Amino acid sequence: MSIVANVLVGLVAALHLYFLVLEMFLWTTPTGRKVFGLEPGFAEESKALAANQGLYNGFLVAGLVWGLVDDRTDVKLFFLACVIVAGAYGAVTVSRRILVVQAAPALLAFLAVLVSR
Structure with missing residues (x-):
């Protein structure tokens, strides 16, 4: 089961690397x-804020990769929990789609890591 858990953690990390590239x-x-779904003017005006968001996604990627490389369950769970909280907050404040794209994969990975302990 740990292979499945690690693959799911890796997928969450890959998603956030993709978000980093998109935002930065x-x-x-x-x-x-x-x-x-941005208008060109708004995208230009908000690009610094988006780059900041992208940087935070990079920190999530770094934490998840650290957990995978060092096989640290505690690190994986912490960073997955961060993704879940960020996804839930984004779903409430920005778009419910974030719950599916961001929080749900992290929750599945979180549960898989717990089960594989």
Whole structure:
């Protein structure tokens, strides 16, 4: 079961790496604007805020990778919990879609890590 848990943790890390790229580097491009449903003017005005969000996603990636590399259950659970909380907050404040895209995969990984202990 630990292989499944680690694969799920890796997928959550990969998702957040993708979010980092979208928010830090692609926010004002047609791809970034399409993903987030942004008008060009708003994307340009908010690009610094988006880059900041992307940086935080990078910290989540780093923590999840650390947990995988050092096989630290406590680290994996902590960073997955951070993703779940961020996803729940985003679902309440921004879009319910975030619950499915961000929080649900992290919750599945969290449960898999718990079961594999």
